[in-house]
Amino acid sequence: MLTILGGTDSRKNRHCDGVSRRGFLKAGGMALGGLSLAQLLKVEALAGTGSSHKAVINIYLPGGPSHIDLWDLKPDAPREVRGEFRPVKTNVPGVEICELFPRLAKIADKFSIIRSIVGAEGSHDGYQCMTGRAHKEQPPVGGWPALGAWVSKVQGPAAPGVPPHLSLMYSTGNRTWGEPGTGGFIGAAHSPIGLVARKGQNSGPAVDMVLKDMPLERLRDRERLRRSLDVFRSSTDRKGVMDGLDHYNLEAFNILTSSGLAEALDLSKEDPELVKRYGENDSKYQRDGAPKMIRNFLIARRLVEAGARVVSLNYSRWDWHGGDGMNFPRSRQEFPLLDQGLSALITDLHERGLDKDVSVVVWGEFGRTPKINKKNSRDHWPQVSCALVAGGGMRNGQVIGATNSLGEYAKDRPVTFQEVFATLYHNLGINVQTATVTDNSGRPHYLVDSGVEPIRELI
Secondary structure (H helix, E strand, C coil): CCCCCCCCCCCCCCCCCCHHHHHHHCCCCCCCEEHHHHHHHHHHHCCCCCCCCCCCEEEEECCCCHHHCCCCCCHHHHHHHHHHCCCEEEECCCEEEEEECCHHHHHHEEEEEEEEEECCCCCCHHHHHHHHCCCCCCCCCCCCCCCHHHHHHHCCCCEEECCCCCEEEECCCCCHHHHCCCCCCCCCCCCCECCCCCCCCCCCCCCCCEEECCHHHHHCCCCCCCCHHHHHHHHHHHHCCCHHHHHHHHHHHHHHHHCCCHHCCCCHHHCCCHHHHHHHCEEEEEECCCCCCCCHHHHHHHHHHHCCCCEEEEEECCCCCCHHHHHHHHHHHHHHHHHHHHHEEEEEEHHHHCCCCCCEEEEECCCEECCCCCCCCCCEECCCEEEEEEECCCCCCEEEEECCCCCCCCEEECHHHHHHHHHHHHHHHHCCCCEEEEECCCEEECCCCCCCCCCCCCC
């Protein structure tokens, strides 16, 4: 996490407003082995910006959402399989989804459903949703990079002062549900910069959006921030410090002092009616999962508008086995808010003309057992899962793949995690057949395995 107003500086060398020069130039949490952000930027020289600004919003639903209750209902199956919900028709002929998603049903022509994702390991983490890889695959030294790390390296930043790879992932009691991935072998300079922080464990105080160790409420004090920057720049200019900074120090300084991220995080800049359209946040942690911060969907849209290329976020908790987490009561609580927030995001992108440039993917680590257990819930089912994709200039308004009559396995058109990633890279303007990144040993790596191509039905 970046620090703009550091709380660890001594009282020495402070300006009259209490802000130290050292505090402005510190990149807290981005250091690796004592390297500053500027040094990391120098070591990991960015590859240069692309010709256009394409972006991805990766929405991870921790815990494994039920494919058979979301987008792949089986109304003709036995009761112990079909469950309590009925399908509802969408505005795309022949496509039906759960009745608890009426808003999405009205705009089904603006997204696509993948009902046949295969290859889930069954691990309770977001690793495959963040990297496209399985734990069992032998990674290069340093590990497999997250989606945004590849993009950061290949395309570089799209806007000054806005890192291309950002995370709105909350830390979770089940640690692996809150991991956005890393830079892997590509390097720490391309790891995601986290923009949210948690205070307390699970049931602590309300979660605050935090940027550079500075709460959003303080970032909204634009006048105070302006005065701080003016004083800092004036002082450093008099001392000739700015003239002595090289390109990478200036890049780090731009990130630390840019208002772009602060503006994107500040929802007071949005039309209040649009903010309401997304729904109300619930900052309480869902047991060991993430809070229901549905307006982070809107913040993600604002971040890609500001210049981010990949924004990942985790939303709520979807591991419902029984007890207080029974599948159907929890679905009745969770589905309507997801319906509201996701439909608002997809509609918002279209209204702003961003539907050709911004891809959205919504998924979890695996699906749920077709047969309902004795606790009126569904257990883990890695045999098949689902995803919803939108935007990206894709040919939306369709269903990709199909499961058998009981939702047990992919009957038609199985789709792998890597194929979804290849599609996202394609939407970003990256040719997965030719683009490579070289590791420290000089070996080039393709972004996906040989033979993996974008989903042909979507591009």
